[in-house]
Amino acid sequence: MCRWMAWLGQPVPIEELLFNTPHGIVDQALHARMGAEPTNGDGFGLGWYGHGEIPAVYRSVAPAWSDANLREIAAHVDSPLFITHVRAAIGSPVQQTNCHPFRHGRWLFVHNGYLAELAQVRRDLMLAIDPELFADVQGSTDTEVVFHLALTLGLEEDPIGALERTVGLVEAVATRHGVEGAVQGSFGVSDGEHLWAVRYATEGPARSLFASADIESVRRLYPENPRIAELTNDDRVIVSEPFADLPGAWHEIPQSSAVTVGQGGKLEHHPFTPRPPAVGISVPGAGATA
Amino acid sequence: MCRWMAWLGQPVPIEELLFNTPHGIVDQALHARMGAEPTNGDGFGLGWYGHGEIPAVYRSVAPAWSDANLREIAAHVDSPLFITHVRAAIGSPVQQTNCHPFRHGRWLFVHNGYLAELAQVRRDLMLAIDPELFADVQGSTDTEVVFHLALTLGLEEDPIGALERTVGLVEAVATRHGVEGAVQGSFGVSDGEHLWAVRYATEGPARSLFASADIESVRRLYPENPRIAELTNDDRVIVSEPFADLPGAWHEIPQSSAVTVGQGGKLEHHPFTPRPPAVGISVPGAGATA
């Protein structure tokens, strides 16, 4: 299990959301409440958009709670759009190249969950990645494979559609290998101007995912809270698990759905329906039988 | 909070106690049950006696559960006497020089607990360390200071007595600084032939500490257990927290007491009574007023 959090809104010191918020993401690294495992101590990542085309990515194998450099960066960098992730490894090594977010050009990608029986499906999925992107896969996580499949299947033009095709492809490959419950989790994506988030599981309940409510509703709930008073209509947070001090200020994102957060904090809901890859994209391993 | 474990007995593959035991020390790094904090992810240490005069010490800032090298060493090294420690840092940095066990010549030292208000008492305690040993303090933990004080006060001749004097000294310094509840914890010590363990708190209940029962009693409890069948009368384990699968096989070491484990698994109990440092050892900071 992992936990992630994304902010899109006014530029804020990153530490406000990482360290100064009760039960923020760094606290969730030690004491997650909504997952099977409370501890997410197998590395950390922070991607932020600032000046320049490419977002910065800081990734560390130290647990988030003890990483002195993370505190420094969070205290000295403001950003209008950033994504953080704390990792609980489930098999793949604890190394920087396995820490989220993953990056491709302007794009960042995080995931909480797993592909079932990765060792069985990994080769076929790697073959389905655009050969031009193959060498960009640096680590050994399922998430990085999913990201590069999604890039192959159009993430940069249509993020939600590309993820629907990617999940459809993974499910098809899993089925051919007799693997059940192929995909589990929530996904977060950004291009530096929007956030997209998906909640989906092939079987059973998907990992939790929440969006912050419209600021007016939150303000009515907490009329005297000074931190809320500083928020504007432009601000939106997506989280695996709500911050502890603001009950009622969150909307659960329904299973099998996705949201888009645009400039001005605008939140749109979409259904999320995995679909077989479009014609012309082969399902690896399907050659003989399809 | 931390957790530690020591083995004295027949040579065994270290992994037997670290990884192959339900709720062994590595599992306690993630899921400790008897402390205020379940997670001990701020580094790890393993000291073992083998050939040569000096014990080996492997220390890592990675959490014990994800350290690939620890699994390798534990699987390939047998030892008749080893001590392991998983750390939950409370203020001092996560770095190898702050990981237990600490070593001096043939001696190893571990600690679960703390000195209250370390920043206030650290200077005076450092001054009380034998100047010849001063430069050996490499890290910034309270434990390393306690160890070097104990060495100064005779650890190598009389471990329990030296720890009584050390705790007495720490309590005296704390009192002068208006610090309450000066010492908390359990201490483990070895010279390669014996184990000593102390359980003590200046105020309130001390950290938990257990010794394994005589092997005959354990065998009557678990007549069919194959792991127990391999144990001999020579084997003894001291732990912060019992392994999960052997209820009844442990004796709690009473507060304000100490035990010695000798060759042949012989277990002796002693009272533990902090005493003012012997004449001729000054209490730092006491010069003007005492």
Added chain:
Amino acid sequence: MCRWMAWLGQPVPIEELLFNTPHGIVDQALHARMGAEPTNGDGFGLGWYGHGEIPAVYRSVAPAWSDANLREIAAHVDSPLFITHVRAAIGSPVQQTNCHPFRHGRWLFVHNGYLAELAQVRRDLMLAIDPELFADVQGSTDTEVVFHLALTLGLEEDPIGALERTVGLVEAVATRHGVEGAVQGSFGVSDGEHLWAVRYATEGPARSLFASADIESVRRLYPENPRIAELTNDDRVIVSEPFADLPGAWHEIPQSSAVTVGQGGKLEHHPFTPRPPAVGISVPGAGATA
């Protein structure tokens, strides 16, 4: 550039060859003399055979010269057969999964050199790996790909032959991609009873490689050297670069050749001739034309 060293002979404390030898492998990490780069500070690995079927592997991203744990292990472990490697990364990340030696069952594998234009050929080479082994590739080095290709092509039955086929395959794939100078380097392999070493480059001079001379010749050269006096006829060392204090005690292994070291220190020379993969093994990317 990297440097490696292998010992097969009487059991010795590993530190004798790592730290106690002038210009040994750890010194070569800082001051290599025979390569384009003097510094090999991008990680370290040590694999040793002891009790048990599987060799132990200790790998670290710290430079070998500053890794405190390496000194501990080297001082406390004796082994009759071990391989060490210091790494100078050329593109792939500094992470444990990119440190040599790589391991498969009883087999260890190290490499000094490179595959030219890895990003261009990596996908085709990965496809040629036995699908059962695909998921075992954990890192992103060229070496790990070569190792798994060699395992696919029979390393466990015929190490030199499998490496000839592997290098032949890599050269064929490189040619199809217009890549020149496909393979450069020396390779070291062990199964716990033998050592095999290969020196080869597709173009130009290959990385240096040396075997220690028969002990009688060395003894005649250094009649009074106490370290030499302890060596027996069973002892053989293979090195990228000779230790500094024993000029004349080394035989250069010729380019395009291989050696086998067997029990009793027996050294056999073989030619090394890359050959196209045997019938039935496809050259990836060759589908349309073959």
Added chain:
Amino acid sequence: MCRWMAWLGQPVPIEELLFNTPHGIVDQALHARMGAEPTNGDGFGLGWYGHGEIPAVYRSVAPAWSDANLREIAAHVDSPLFITHVRAAIGSPVQQTNCHPFRHGRWLFVHNGYLAELAQVRRDLMLAIDPELFADVQGSTDTEVVFHLALTLGLEEDPIGALERTVGLVEAVATRHGVEGAVQGSFGVSDGEHLWAVRYATEGPARSLFASADIESVRRLYPENPRIAELTNDDRVIVSEPFADLPGAWHEIPQSSAVTVGQGGKLEHHPFTPRPPAVGISVPGAGATA
């Protein structure tokens, strides 16, 4: 040996001086030319002033040349004043708390050189540190001791004077212990508005130190260089060792002297004369005999 570099001037992307300059500081980590050792691979630090009172400090035990996070930070942070340091450890462990720069409030401190026979003088020097600052010494370097002595002796009011008193104190303590050549090196200090740099050795030549020339002279030397064209009169660089591509653009700072760089790039030279600590500051160890 270590190498350091400081920038005071217009805000620039930190990567310009760390990575985009031929033979910049990161290259000097691998290939220093003016020191006894070419390799400075034992950790790295970067301190920068941005928004907020306190400068940020990023410190890592990875060699600067392989630290992926350093590239990210350097590419995404602009600063008008920053100091970087690459370390070659000489005895003390490679750990973040031993990496420069050290920080106290708004102050940053770096050092290239050593205190002779640190183990012999460390205790007395630690005792001379203001007891209020004693617990702030987190690591085990000589530099951190020097910094806290200088803070004790007035660094925040008179940086050069405080360093003269500090060096005088260290020399006095060394003399009492029979240690020769007490102090060696260059020191860099900043409060966020100025830079101070000192070059001094008790005996023999001091570590090299250079200041960039006035921009007009540099421009006459390199009339067509586009990087120079972007510099203004406000910009000044202090370096252990000049960048490779600008011969003639540097002034060597004479031994036993100091410089101050103020706003607008103004450079002032001062003599540097160690002096005995002022009355009322005791020389530790001198009590009985002085």
